Amino acid sequence: MRYGVVEELAVEVMAQLPSDEARWExxxxxxxxxxxxxxxxxxxxxxSVEEIREAFGRRCWIQYMPHAGAIEVRDIGWAG
Structure with missing residues (x-):
């Protein structure tokens, strides 16, 4: 993935999002x-030694770890 590594849990959550619009968001x-x-x-x-951060959108959030020029997505939340 261009954005960095996506952990297995995040991949599973992306697959369960309700629409293409949700995945786009x-x-x-x-x-x-x-x-x-x-x-x-x-x-x-x-x-903890892991630098875990959270970013928030209008109806979603992600938990990630920054790596040189990329991020590792750990989890995804959807409230839409």
Whole structure:
């Protein structure tokens, strides 16, 4: 995937989204997060070494880890 690695859970969630519009909205959010991953809040647990961040769209959110020039999508949420 051009945006980076998508974990198995995120792939499963993408497949379960209700429409192409929903998938497009999530992918648009992934693109925004990839362009500036540090702009979103770091939500790692105290003591964790993984830099986990969350980005929020109008009806969706993603949890991801930034990597050099890409992001690793860990989870996707949909509220639409």
């Amino acid at each position: 999530v992918m648009a959010l992934v693109d925004v997060a990839r362009m500036d991953p540090q702009a979103w809040p770091d939500v790692r647990d105290p003591g």
